[in-house]
Structure formats: structure tokens, C-alpha cells
Amino acid sequence: MLDIRNLTKRFGSFEAVTNVSISAPDGAFLVLLGPSGCGKTTLLRMLAGLELPSAGQIVFDGQTVSDGDRDWSVDPAKRNSGLVFQSYALWPHMSVRGNVEWPLKVMSMPKADRAARVREVLELLDIAPLADRYPNEISGGQQQRVAIARTIAPKPSVLLFDEPLSNLDAKLRVEMRTELMRLHRATGATTVYVTHDQIEAMTMATHVAVMNEGRVQQFGPPADLVDHPATAFVATFVGTPPKNVVPVVRNGAGYRVGGRHMTLSAPADHCLAMFRAENMTLSDREGGMTLPMELVETTAIAGRTMVTGLRDGLRLTAIVDRAPTARIGDTVQFRLPPEPDSWFGPDGERIG
């Protein structure tokens, strides 16, 4: 069990992580997902013991490993966790075998056991034929495999990954994603994985914590975040495509929506309406629930077409059966369904 309790991290007067509480069961694949600067790396560094919390506790398997309230933390090397960075940081003067063996030497594992364990992890990561090469003699993707092999060799009970795939090309990223999931099943280690890539999060995670400005916006299984986003931020950050969120403001007897007067029944004078892309349509005629938008993107997906329009900073995406005949730059009418899928307050919290 990984328990994060009321964790806060301040750098001077700036709060990078604010009162985060998360619990993940043994063997979970927990993804910390959020935009740049939201505090996910700081949270991961606290889990690794590289950063002392300002307040709150981190508990691995019932044992407190960091306590910000008591200014106390277990040394990074002694907390049974392993960290894989975005940069591989392999020892250049050591062979692949030497790199993977190094942490086992540090923990004084007997020589014969070391050799057996190195062989096992090299095979697990499919890099056994590279054992005698040096880091500058292998590709970036292979270096990342070596870095992962080196981290899992001592069998840490918690594995920590900081955007480990961000230096790889798109095809290799997808392959490594599958590999990491296989590795997770093979080792059973509780894994915490930081990324800003929501597709990566949604495909790999058993649990996702969506973060924004130092706070956890929502924590749960990926499907819950897509089906029941707790905040407008989560609605616009996860899912393919993300949901449409449109400001709605009272205007006489009706409401102003995307610069148009509409008759809706909104729960408050100022709120945000969420519409799923699959419930939006395109219309030949203006009027009712339509909004004129500049056509900015069309993409074929799985036999349907994803159409994106932009107007005065409002971006709408619809998934439709037939591709529009209009061209990029033309005005097209996006039709909203009569009722939104959800309502959020002006603060972004769900109200319906």
C-alpha cells in the first residue's frame, strides 16, 4: 500500500504541492498526470526521498518513509524504491552488464547471485545480447531499457518513473509503453509514473491522479475520469478527444453561450456546460443551438471524422459520421445537443 497523507511542499513562499492525499493498493500503476509546472515531479521526488515534504507523510507498506511535520525522511537508497528519469544517466565507462550489476554490488549481493539476477533482468528487458556493449554503442531506446533494468535489478517494492519515454520517438514510445506494462505485470511492483501525456496515462494506469497548480483535481481509475470528470479542468484534460466546456451566462430570460442567445435551463447564472464531442453535430442551417465557428482541423478516426472549430478563443470538437465538405478556414455551424452532459460552477467544480 502506498499512502500519501496531506502532503505539501513549499519552496520559500511558493507552494508547489498542496495538501495531496492519495492511497494506492499494492501492485497499482499510479499515474500522476498534469500540465507542465503542476507539481507532479516535485511529488515524485518526495516519494523518492530526494525532496523533504514541508508537511504531511509518505507511507510505504505501513512504514512512514517521509514526515514533513517532523522534518524527517528515510534516505533515498534505504526506502526500497527505484527511480527512472527521463535522461538515462548510465555510467559511460561501464558496460551494460556493469551498469545493471552496480546497484547489486552496492547492496553487497554475493557474486553468483548478482550474475544470475543481471541475466534475469537483461532477459526480461530483451537486452541480453547487448550485455558487453557500452552506453555509447547502443541506441537511446536501448539505453532507456538498460536504465530500467538497472532500477528493477534490486527488486524495489515501489518503482518511480519521471516521464521516462519523453526522449523517444513516437513509434518507440508506443512500443515502450507496452513493454513497461508487461514489466509491471512481471515484477508486481507498485509503480508511480509521471507524465503530461493523457493518452499514456489512460492506457497504462490502474489509478490516475490529475493534478493542476499543485493540487489533485481528481483521483480514480482512468474510466471514471473520462465518464465522470469531477472538474472542468479534468473534463478538458483527459479523454480522446477531450470534452467541450462552454461558458454559460444569464442573458434576460435565456443564456449567452459562445456569443449567442440560447434558451437553456442552467443551474446558475454563471456556469460551465460540458458537451461530449460525440453528442455534437454539424448543421447546414444557423439557429437554435448552433454556433458559427471557423473550421480549423478535421481528422479521420476509426471510420468517423473529428472536426474542430475555433471562435473568440472557444474551441469545439465534434465527432461526426460524414466529413464536412467545408474547407479549413470556412465557417461551419456546430450544433450543441439540447442538454449538456454535465454542469460545472464558475470555479470549475461539478454541480450537475
Ligand SMILES: Nc1ncnc2c1ncn2[C@@H]1O[C@H](COP(=O)(O)OP(=O)(O)OP(=O)(O)O)[C@@H](O)[C@H]1O
Ligand atoms: N527547487 C525548486 N525551487 C523553487 N521552485 C521550484 C523548485 N522545484 C520546482 N519548483 C516549482 O514548483 C512548480 C512545480 O514544479 P514541478 O517540476 O513539480 O512541475 P511538473 O508538473 O513536474 O512540470 P514539468 O512537467 O514541466 O516537469 C513549478 O512552478 C516549479 O517552478
